[in-house]
Amino acid sequence: MSEQTFAEYLKANSRATHDSVDKMVMSCQPFDNAENYARFLQLQAVFHKVVDAVYHDPELNRRIPDLASLARYDAVMQDLQDLNAQEAQLDIALPHLEGAEAIGWLYCAEGSNIGAAFLFKDAQEKLGFGAEHGARHLAPHADGRGKHWREFVGHLNGLNVGDEEREDALRGALNAFAFYKVLLKKIFSNHSFA
Numbered sequence: 001m002s003e004q005t006f007a008e009y010l011k012a013n014s015r016a017t018h019d020s021v022d023k024m025v026m027s028c029q030p031f032d033n034a035e036n037y038a039r040f041l042q043l044q045a046v047f048h049k050v051v052d053a054v055y056h057d058p059e060l061n062r063r064i065p066d067l068a069s070l071a072r073y074d075a076v077m078q079d080l081q082d083l084n085a086q087e088a089q090l091d092i093a094l095p096h097l098e099g100a101e102a103i104g105w106l107y108c109a110e111g112s113n114i115g116a117a118f119l120f121k122d123a124q125e126k127l128g129f130g131a132e133h134g135a136r137h138l139a140p141h142a143d144g145r146g147k148h149w150r151e152f153v154g155h156l157n158g159l160n161v162g163d164e165e166r167e168d169a170l171r172g173a174l175n176a177f178a179f180y181k182v183l184l185k186k187i188f189s190n191h192s193f194a
């Protein structure tokens with residue numbers, strides 16, 4: 001029996017949560033009109049603001065080359081500006097992430113770039129936004145989404161996290177998805193969730 005890699009472990013144990021988040025996002029019809037899309041950008045902005053510190057963490061940047069360059073908070077803020085929209089004002093405390101839990105959040109944020117292929121397509125085709133205007137943060141990595149993700153997974157697996165840290169990282173990933181749901185419900189407060 002082959003042993004599960006760290007990335008496989010995170011994927012296998014967060015898949016169901018991921019799929020529920022995917023459904024919730026799409027139920028809000030974020031690409032139906034510019035107003036909904038602006039809310040989606042507000043949601044992405046808060047999420048990427050929280051993980052921005054992880055992408056810029058000096059220790060992680062020593063272990064994952066060019067990690068800081070993958071952060072998408074600035075791009076999502078530019079997208080908001082493109083739409084003349086503001087950041088959401090929310091009455092919730094933003095988590096401060098540390099240790100292996102922060103790696104789980106990073107997995108969640110960076111992995112969201114894979115599904116972003118579909119979101120980017122919708123933003124282009126339904127709303128006319130793109131990598132230069134309005135959907136900068138959904139654009140693919142220069143190496144292509146698939147290749148970049150495989151490389152990133154290699155770096156995650158190369159972190160050599162121990163068993164206890166694996167569990168902490170998974171808790172972080174699940175907390176990240178849970179936090180995303182909280183934000184979604186607050187920002188799309190006009191929507192009735194099933």
Ligand code: HEM
Nearest residue numbers: 011018021022025026107108109111112114115118177180
């Ligand atoms: C409507 C919204 C979304 C859609 C349609 C979507 C779709 C997808 C798809 C098709 C994949 C590839 C699955 C595979 O290779 O097996 C994926 C991967 C992933 N997505 Fe999403 N996603 C969405 C939202 C999100 C959000 C909001 C997050 C995080 C907050 C997220 C995090 C991830 C992660 C971490 C992976 C990597 C899984 C892995 O291979 O380990 N996704 N997504």
